Amino acid sequence: MSTIDKNLTSFLDIAADSDFSIHNLPYGIFSAKDGSPRAGVAIGEHVLDLSVLEEAGALTLDGGPYFNQDKLNAFIDSGRDKWTKARETIQQLLSADCATLRDDQDLQAKALVKQADVTMHLPVRVPGYTDFYSSEEHATNVGTMFRDPANALLPNWKEMPVGYNGRASTVIISGTEVVRPSGQLKPKADERPIFSPCKRLDFELETAFIVGKPNQIGRPISVDNAWEHIFGMVLLNDWSARDIQKWEYVPLGPFNAKTFASEVSPWIVTMDALMPFQTTCPTQDPQPLAYLRGEGAEVSFDINLSTEILPEGADEATVVCETNFKYMYWSMAQQLTHHTITGCLVEVGDLMGSGTISGPTPDSFGSMLELAWNATKPVELKGGGTRTFIEDGDTVIIKGYAEKDGVRVGFGEVSGKVLPALDFNFSE
Template identity: 80%
Template structure:
């Protein structure tokens, strides 16, 4: 894992509160317009550095390449940690004030640097599989309290293993994509048959997701103390949820259509090397996990500040409805990945695995509207006078995240999605 050189600075002007310092260098896929050629870049300040140009100019040469004149990052990620390390060190050097290979070459700067505001961002990886966990103890306790006996909020298996389910990789979308309100079966009256209707309780779930950087062979689990070496980086995740569809369908086999319509991620993958300085312990796990989940590493989580803002249609004012931190997660990413593979399940490069809703200890740190408005009993006031219990048509949800320590900031940017009205189904045709 990387160490921080606090004296490292870039020749590019970067605001102190920028998520994209020279200590970050997250990877993404961009194009100059929506339909032009996609290729890889890193975010630096308010700009994107085109890695395919550096590669073609011979300034970024990696074993087995080229890798960056491609529409996804999968091949680069699959090339292995040695290339990850070399690429990061090379890019940092090229962007530093002490190196003139890029800073003194205006023609190359003109070809390789783009304003982020002027480019289109795309899904950074081809996602073979998507899994979502349920690893915030406070979130699980809140939901269990609402819908079961509060004294039995957590089911017995919750503190024994990272609970999760396999979702739909086909509906992982990138920040900025609109989300169509889903329709499905609802059961508003317990004594009557269900109805078909647009979802009336659309919710966000504030999550992160990790991107698998190295797979395994089928039948060969990943050991918990090796698991972090199988993780390339992290993104923000808004795991959109249809709470009323979910309530009717989830017994007996868990989430299905309520969770398959959109899982929206930020476009920049922040590497684990960039996040290494912000490691912190997970909460105390009681009972002690079984041996295969028992990590030697004690700093097995990350101090990442997270927030959610809501912006109604026809408004440019946002209201912060949640501020929390990734460090509250009960189960670590290494434990999640190990448990996922313990039966011999094969994971692949580019797989995304959601953390589960990240809720902190106080109501203003809850990571979903279900909790914040406490199942619609405590509506949230927005700037401008409106209130919300769940997400309405035209609302935009914006999630942000960053780590900061000793003047070093590493951030994710944002994941932003606007809700469009449900489709108008006509079943009489």
């Protein structure tokens, strides 16, 4: 486990509760007034333009340039040695005892941009997207609702990280408006389905990791080496149309109910920044098969997570859920190893969703399906009103951060506003 250097401070004035301390330095793709997307890191209220540092010779990596690009894939693909060198160099440049940037006002003026003045973009090209189902509390809640509570978990759930392959094409960046999906619903068991806008739109509070190193097709990634293949993490709202899914998921699982929007936060928090916040997964019983056991197999992270709902026109959002990543039963290393155990190829930029993250108490459930217990227990909002599912005009905001010894490493947020369903006219 990495330790926190509490003596490391920045020459910039950074609030103690900022997600973006010098101990974090998450990577993203932004554009300023000139409209040209390029790479930066978040530091306090600013974005540090890495393309400016690279051009000025203050941040040089073999094989570059890497940062005057509209995606981070080339930098991530450059390998762990360059990730480490870049992070160490950027930390040094931002530190209070380094004069290179601190004393060069012209370079500062070019390299530091207010976050409020930039537009954020999807940070990576996402070749593939997989969503897991790795929270025991969430899986148990859903199984209890829709099956026998005594058999809430299916027999395979504690033997392997269950997942499905989703649509990389609809991975979207925070702030993108989400159109309510339409599809087949079956309101009455004894009648044919209808075509309708989704009536049970839901959020799913998740995180996701970014694959940083590919394997070869036919060559699985061992659980002992899995962390070498993970670059960093983002927040994920894996929007879900519960009523569409209820009708379509048998016999093959999620399809249109999950393909319309998977929304991610703009900043990728590196595993190097998260290592001081390590913890372990809950006890896995029965003991996993041998390929899912090994050094680092049960490493997890103490990351506080929350979800807020802001109705259209409301003055204040309501926190409806507070949970923690550490509740996840299966680790990211185990997820990645299981994903490749048959020889599946993973690529740089692949996005691997955690699955809905629920905790042990009702206020820590990571979806409206659970919070309102399948629409039987409406959730009260500040200023009046209730919710059983997400309504048109609502903005859903997911936040996350790790904190220890006065040092905070945060993700910012992923937020999305729901727009009404399209008015289809198939005769045109």
